Amino acid sequence: xxxxxxxxxxxxxxxxxxxxxxxxxxxxxxxxxxxxxxxxxxxxxxxxxxxxxxxxxxxxxxxxxxxxxxxxxxxxxxxxxxxxxxxxxxxxxxxxxxxxxxxxxxxxxxxxxxxxxxxxxxxxxxxxxxxxxxxxxxxxxxxxxxxxxxxxxxxxxxxxxxxxxxxxxxxxxxxxxxxxxxxxxxxxxxxxxxxxxxxxxxxxxxxxxxxxxxxxxxxxxxxxxxxxxxxxxxxxxxxxxxxxxxxxxxxxxxxxxxxxxxxxxxxxxxxxxxxxxxxxxxxxxxxxxxxxxxxxxxxxxxxxxxxxxxxxxxxxx
Amino acid sequence: xxxxxxxxxxxxxxxxxxxxxxxxxxxxxxxxxxxxxxxxxxxxxxxxxxxxxxxxxxxxxxxxxxxxxxxxxxxxxxxxxxxxxxxxxxxxxxxxxxxxxxxxxxxxxxxxxxxxxxxxxxxxxxxxxxxxxxxxxxxxxxxxxxxxxxxxxxxxxxxxxxxxxxxxxxxxxxxxxxxxxxxxxxxxxxxxxxxxxxxxxxxxxxxxxxxxxxxxxxxxxxxxxxxxxxxxxxxxxxxxxxxxxxxxxxxxxxxxxxxxxxxxxxxxxxxxxxxxxxxxxxxxxxxxxxxxxxxxxxxxxxxxxxxxxxxxxxxxxxxx
Numbered sequence: 075x076x077x078x079x080x081x082x083x084x085x086x087x088x089x090x091x092x093x094x095x096x097x098x099x100x101x102x103x104x105x106x107x108x109x110x111x112x113x114x115x116x117x118x119x120x121x122x123x124x125x126x127x128x129x130x131x132x133x134x135x136x137x138x139x140x141x142x143x144x145x146x147x148x149x150x151x152x153x154x155x156x157x158x159x160x161x162x163x164x165x166x167x168x169x170x171x172x173x174x175x176x177x178x179x180x181x182x183x184x185x186x187x188x189x190x191x192x193x194x195x196x197x198x199x200x201x202x203x204x205x206x207x208x209x210x211x212x213x214x215x216x217x218x219x220x221x222x223x224x225x226x227x228x229x230x231x232x233x234x235x236x237x238x239x240x241x242x243x244x245x246x247x248x249x250x251x252x253x254x255x256x257x258x259x260x261x262x263x264x265x266x267x268x269x270x271x272x273x274x275x276x277x278x279x280x281x282x283x284x285x286x287x288x289x290x291x292x293x294x295x296x297x298x299x300x301x302x303x304x305x306x307x308x309x310x311x312x313x314x315x316x317x318x319x320x321x322x323x324x325x326x327x328x329x330x331x332x333x334x335x336x337x338x339x340x341x342x343x344x345x346x347x348x349x350x351x352x353x354x355x356x357x358x359x360x361x362x363x364x365x366x367x368x369x370x371x372x373x374x375x376x377x378x379x380x381x382x383x384x385x386x387x388x389x390x391x
Numbered sequence: 392x393x394x395x396x397x398x399x400x401x402x403x404x405x406x407x408x409x410x411x412x413x414x415x416x417x418x419x420x421x422x423x424x425x426x427x428x429x430x431x432x433x434x435x436x437x438x439x440x441x442x443x444x445x446x447x448x449x450x451x452x453x454x455x456x457x458x459x460x461x462x463x464x465x466x467x468x469x470x471x472x473x474x475x476x477x478x479x480x481x482x483x484x485x486x487x488x489x490x491x492x493x494x495x496x497x498x499x500x501x502x503x504x505x506x507x508x509x510x511x512x513x514x515x516x517x518x519x520x521x522x523x524x525x526x527x528x529x530x531x532x533x534x535x536x537x538x539x540x541x542x543x544x545x546x547x548x549x550x551x552x553x554x555x556x557x558x559x560x561x562x563x564x565x566x567x568x569x570x571x572x573x574x575x576x577x578x579x580x581x582x583x584x585x586x587x588x589x590x591x592x593x594x595x596x597x598x599x600x601x602x603x604x605x606x607x608x609x610x611x612x613x614x615x616x617x618x619x620x621x622x623x624x625x626x627x628x629x630x631x632x633x634x635x636x637x638x639x640x641x642x643x644x645x646x647x648x649x650x651x652x653x654x655x656x657x658x659x660x661x662x663x664x665x666x667x668x669x670x671x672x673x674x675x676x677x678x679x680x681x682x683x684x685x686x687x688x689x690x691x692x693x694x695x696x697x698x699x700x701x702x703x704x705x706x707x708x709x710x711x
Contacts, residue, residue: 121576258433263659292649329581331606
């Protein structure tokens with residue numbers, strides 16, 4: 075597999091400054107490594123506060139990571155000058171959950187989709203117009219909506235406009251942060267199918283960040299599970315869904331409701347709730363919630379490859 | 392007599408352009424002790440139906456016709472004062488977003504206690520004791536300390552448990568849970584659903600669970616009613632609905648969701664819910680249906696029994 079994106083030991087720490095938190099540090103992302111191959115979809119799942127969106131933003135360098143490397147086609151983004159970083163940004167684009175907030179309310183769809191071309195291409199006016207119309211067609215918006223403003227679009231149309239803007243400059247990787255979570259059921263499946271078709275047509279790779287495990291399973295080739303800033307398990311979608319090994323992954327999978335009344339998964343329940351992200355832990359972060367915990371779990375957790383490509387960070391597996 | 396009998400309920404919302412026909416002829420019974428799921432897309436009329444049961448349709452909304460009989464008494468014909476005797480007491484709501492439903496400047500214990508005092512006339516001290524006991528019942532650990540906290544200090548899951556505790560204050564016979572797990576993480580959502588089922592078993596009350604998530608329905612409900620465009624299109628025991636979905640809309644809904652237990656080809660539901668301002672005269676699903684026939688566009692298919700406890704409204708698959 076040729077690596078399109080390599081993330082190595084990426085970390086993002088947020089110092090807490092306000093009310094009672096002064097001097098403490100939130101380790102939102104704490105040493106994450108992953109690799110995404112060209113044209114592949116990599117799913118990233120985890121619950122609120124696990125750091126999955128922060129990781130996505132660090133990869134985009136919307137926020138600066140505290141440490142670690144992000145390499146796109148072998149080039150470390152952190153080492154690039156601002157001008158070179160901008161050129162590299164063409165390769166990596168992002169789609170956000172809140173499709174309304176992500177669109178400029180004062181720009182038409184056409185103008186917004188044109189923006190990346192003005193930044194990243196040498197196209198003249200006619201070339202830009204052709205590309206924009208082609209891309210709008212590709213995402214199923216139709217050129218008759220091109221001159222509308224965001225408030226004149228439905229939720230599904232807005233998300234299509236966001237996708238059009240992300241792909242118009244022909245990136246290699248798109249970071250999708252909960253792109254379907256705010257949509258109604260029937261729209262969700264259409265956007266999922268659209269993303270899948272675009273990936274095939276344009277040879278895109280996706281980092282698909284979501285808490286919707288069934289949708290991640292549908293789209294992804296590989297899946298990583300995050301908990302409190304670290305990846306606890308990573309493997310092929312089939313392995314992670316069908317043979318989850320880390321206690322956190324098992325708990326997550328057994329909680330997904332299945333639309334079949336005859337299948338009642340045995341719930342694997344963790345104690346309590348996700349703790350304050352500012353706590354410092356030695357050893358396993360699931361300690362205290364995990365029914366399998368033993369004394370060894372207070373020590374640093376090794377990441378082990380339990381079958382080819384399936385990595386688990388747990389003393390007890 | 393069923394606990395709740397909804398008969399030919401029609402709810403319109405008046406706009407400058409004309410009435411939006413949000414609920415159109417819904418009929419449904421809820422038995423004591425059962426959990427019934429009300430499913431459909433946005434705009435299917437499921438939440439408006441819930442509001443009508445609570446007697447909360449306010450202008451520009453109006454109940455055009457129909458009856459909502461709770462324990463034999465028609466809520467539609469009641470005065471507001473009479474409705475207050477039911478709402479929050481006999482019928483309670485668990486809303487979708489607990490954080491916005493809770494008062495941010497009052498401790499959660501006090502918010503529950505105030506309801507006890509309102510409904511039961513308990514003293515301040517007794518009401519707080521009861522609030523803490525209710526918080527324990529809904530599975531909040533360390534309830535005494537949590538009762539003194541404000542909503543922003545608690546997690547989303549705990550806030551939703553507080554909402555359930557508030558709904559249980561007056562020992563209602565019917566809970567209306569409107570998307571109670573939407574926006575919660577899966578493991579938290581699973582526990583809220585376990586809690587609702589547990590409440591149902593322990594207190595013998597019934598629950599109407601309004602949701603767009605068929606997984607939640609399969610996991611939690613005894614019976615399901617499927618709504619589309621303000622109309623009830625199918626109702627059945629949960630197993631029958633998933634094993635033998637009859638109405639094309641129900642089938643489309645089941646085929647449109649990715650699932651973790653099987654590899655399926657995703658089939659999005661074609662088209663969109665029709666405008667309820669001027670809905671098509673016949674079946675409101677006709678414009679999206681792959682089995683549509685000429686008469687579907689002219690006449691509205693009646694809801695007919697197609698099996699034991701299984702009803703559907705479709706000319707192509709059952710209705711005469």
